[in-house]
Amino acid sequence: MISGFATTEGTSKFKQNSSVNSLNFNIFEDLHLSNVGIGTYLGNPDTQTDELVKNAVKQSVLSGVNVIDTAINYRAQKAERSVGRAISELINDEKVSRDQIFVSSKNGYVTNDADISEDFMQYVMRELGKPGIVKEGDVTSGYHCMTVPYLSDQLDRSLKNLDLDCIDLMYLHNGVEGQIKDISKEQFLEKLSSVFELYEKKRNEGKIKFYGMATWECFRVMKDDPHYLSLEDVVNMAKNIGGDDHGFKFIQLPYNMNYDQALLGKNQLIQNKPVSILESSVRLGVGVFTSVPFMQGRLLSPGVMPDFGELKPSLRALQFIRSSPGVLAPLVGQKSPEHVSENLDIMNIPPINDTDFLALVKNLHHNYFIVFYTKIIDRSFFITLICYLQKFMITNQYAILFYPLIQKLDLLELLMNMED
Numbered sequence: 001m002i003s004g005f006a007t008t009e010g011t012s013k014f015k016q017n018s019s020v021n022s023l024n025f026n027i028f029e030d031l032h033l034s035n036v037g038i039g040t041y042l043g044n045p046d047t048q049t050d051e052l053v054k055n056a057v058k059q060s061v062l063s064g065v066n067v068i069d070t071a072i073n074y075r076a077q078k079a080e081r082s083v084g085r086a087i088s089e090l091i092n093d094e095k096v097s098r099d100q101i102f103v104s105s106k107n108g109y110v111t112n113d114a115d116i117s118e119d120f121m122q123y124v125m126r127e128l129g130k131p132g133i134v135k136e137g138d139v140t141s142g143y144h145c146m147t148v149p150y151l152s153d154q155l156d157r158s159l160k161n162l163d164l165d166c167i168d169l170m171y172l173h174n175g176v177e178g179q180i181k182d183i184s185k186e187q188f189l190e191k192l193s194s195v196f197e198l199y200e201k202k203r204n205e206g207k208i209k210f211y212g213m214a215t216w217e218c219f220r221v222m223k224d225d226p227h228y229l230s231l232e233d234v235v236n237m238a239k240n241i242g243g244d245d246h247g248f249k250f251i252q253l254p255y256n257m258n259y260d261q262a263l264l265g266k267n268q269l270i271q272n273k274p275v276s277i278l279e280s281s282v283r284l285g286v287g288v289f290t291s292v293p294f295m296q297g298r299l300l301s302p303g304v305m306p307d308f309g310e311l312k313p314s315l316r317a318l319q320f321i322r323s324s325p326g327v328l329a330p331l332v333g334q335k336s337p338e339h340v341s342e343n344l345d346i347m348n349i350p351p352i353n354d355t356d357f358l359a360l361v362k363n364l365h366h367n368y369f370i371v372f373y374t375k376i377i378d379r380s381f382f383i384t385l386i387c388y389l390q391k392f393m394i395t396n397q398y399a400i401l402f403y404p405l406i407q408k409l410d411l412l413e414l415l416m417n418m419e420d
Helices: 008-017 047-062 074-092 120-129 148-162 175-179 185-204 231-242 277-284 313-323 337-348 354-374 379-395 399-419
Strands: 025-028 031-034 037-039 067-069 102-107 167-173 208-214 248-254 268-270 273-275 287-291 327-333
Touching: 008 031, 025 327, 031 327, 037 047, 047 067, 047 074, 047 337, 067 327, 074 102, 074 148, 102 148, 148 167, 148 185, 167 175, 167 185, 167 248, 175 185, 185 208, 185 231, 231 248, 231 268, 231 277, 268 277, 273 277, 277 287, 313 327, 313 337
Parallel strands: 037 067, 037 327, 067 102, 102 167, 167 208, 208 248, 248 287, 287 327
Antiparallel strands: 025 031, 268 273
8 A cells, every 4th residue: 555645745845846837736734735636526437437537637647736536436436446546656657756645535425346246235235234334224315324334444445445545535425415314413413423533533543634524515505404514513523522633624515607605605604704605614724625617517518607817618617616715626527638638727827816806706797697787676675586586496396497597696696795
């Protein structure tokens, strides 16, 4: 196994040795991390995709990216193995050292092993059931498990798949989303506390450096949603378990120019003041990585995103996300050499600074909704309409039909607040 983990000295050296603009690195927890990372979610569990993913990781690292994200359930463990082979080859070829790259993975979903020709349930029973790692009632209807024996087993499998003796960041994967249909919020929080205790123990054992939560809904929805979590409460839980030097330092959530709740939705409270999850993360010292930058390509269609900066759609999407205050890096799923080269052109230009980003947001919203805005007469009616439609989204199966309108109303309300 490859020893070591990302360090201040190693990641700083990576930044110095890379040919990309030095502004394209964020310093967090004394680590110099590229403001774009590579994700490894999509793809078939076959040998051809293994090779594509391995080469994409290598090409990304050689292009100035030192943030690599994967999960044990991605392509049924084959994504982790592809990442592991890429890292091994890069180190063996003396292109990088282990301390220069930041590797994250995720545990929580029940997965099989695509390298073993066996039925899913047969594999689960043989590998997890018979040894007592998973017991009756441990696995939810969403094929999720967050018991201590299971997550401990999965961490060891991830380390083996990656051929690493330490993973820089281990996420609990969609904990709320995978559990809340079957248990109460109180039961979930009890489980989460046990998970944090486990991960603090694994930190002391040297198997992980940090831990976090990779999420879909819980940090974006409003407080009355069953999925909702307060980031401040979660951080306080980590402090109570691990002290001020606790390892809960990262979250991951969806964020792009369509899924913009992380920036615009004031669903978190800090000292009783409503703030967005991005602002809350900054204040609480939590780093944010983001997923689905292109919504699996849907945002790249002509006319979907507003124009700015004379950038092609993929670079426009990445520039907006990585320039958002509080975001460490969007994680880009890419496999073909052509897509890697196209997406990583963004590393040749600096991100937008905070002042210019705010001006961009105002300008984009103003230009996009100016016609709608000028027709609004009664502000109170307008706010009532937003609240009604947002509630309608939560309770109605046809809510997806109204999502684009709600997005526009939310953005317009932000613009009106900015102009007050």
